[in-house]
Amino acid sequence: MRALSDIAIVGSYETTLGVVTDRGPMALGVEATLGAIADAGLKPGDVDGLITCNSLVVPVMYHAEATAEYAGLTPGHCLSVGTGGGTTFTALRYAAAAIQTGLAHTVVVAMADSMRSFMTRDRAMMVQSSSGHPIYEQPYGPTVPAYYALIARAHMATYGTTEADFAEAMVSSRAWASLNPTAQYREPVSVDDVLNSKPIADPLKLLDCSIVSDGGAAVVLTSLDRAHHLPHPPVMVRGYGEGHHYEHISQASSLTTSAAVDSGKAALAQAGIGVGEVDLAQLYDCFSPALLIQLEDLGFCDKGEAGALLASGATRPGGQLPVNTHGGMLSHCHPGNPGAMFGLTEAIRQYRGTAGDRQLDRLEHTLLHAQGGIMSSHATLILGRGDRG
């Protein structure tokens, strides 16, 4: 069996992002799939595995198979996963495992959805809040921002975190997004702008919440020996970890410390690096408190210190710990399940040196984190720079 360190990401593609009214989820997913294959310098027939995430907007029973059919692919292996969030990197890990074990040689992971333009706002709200327990939570009318507000309020009570601390998440996000032509929202904001934005679920305001978008992305994984014959320098999968402490927020034993502690430790250990060796962190900023808690639980700062870390400017352009250089889900793109894919495609852009005004001077290790549910299921991925062979 091949080692995980022999698995490379060789292709990457983002569709048009933001508000996309002329292509629905399946079309965007197919565009991403074929785009990533072409970017890798491969032909559709070279791909023998396809992993996709189902659409929340237009669900399909056999999603990967339908995507393959639409794209004209006849892969030997298809797998559809039900949700995005942390599952995004779980899918990537299974793609790597398929190549490690010889089940497949070259696997595409593709995700797309159209929460913005192919679903009404009211319906999108209902679909998203359906992550709550159908009998013991949903009858109380919690919204997704409300779930995260429960976490934010507990963090404030436990650590003295302030609403201004949470506001720093969007300030950092927009500082990067203002440099990214594909970001859906690019106007820089101040802490006061966030504090004065519309109340959604106290203490969270509109600008504590991620955006609603359309878009898709895909990546291609293969073994390093094959990668050496392809046009782009390979990006290597160095480490991976997961953590699952609960699914529904009412079952959380802690509202302020998440299973990101477990996933982060496992991923860093497998990569053989300390958190201090991470040059770029691409985190899951669905709501501001999620970003703060990930910074703490992944070890970038002590518990209760994430607000100060963000306020220091360390995570913004020119800072010591760049976070979400594409703008994250707070500003760049969040179509629903595929949200974490854009942290990944941006990291690949950074390795290739094609990140434009956002390009980092130095990049060896990237930590990517994604979560599903309500800070429930966590996956951490460590990427490293591969040599040209």
Added chain:
Amino acid sequence: MGGTDQVNQAYAEGIDAGRLLIQQCLDCQRCQFYPRITCSHCAGDRLDWTESRGGGVVVSFTVVRRGVSADFIAPYVVALVELDEGVRMMTHIVGPDPEQVQIGTPVVLTFQPVGAAGRLPVFSPSPLQQGEASP
């Protein structure tokens, strides 16, 4: 059709009778919520129902300013309450001034219509505690 999870049915019948039923494990003695066919603490399957005494404390809360659907008129207070029996549940805080609740506020059980779901167990600040400083 006609299938139903018996544990959920028993819980719902308790609500209809104005009782908040929680499960207690006959093996490890611990309580759990939501109801299950097995004990989430020890995996035992000898579970008994017990009626909550109705006291609890607010673990966290949020005032929802934009309701999830037309069935929910904002603002309303969604909270996590830990019952004296040691289990936690999602609920609403109700009463004359529910937005004044704090983490740690003692609350007592009551039943009120919520959204389109009919009567559900909700909580109001404990009368004994009103007017006192938050704990």
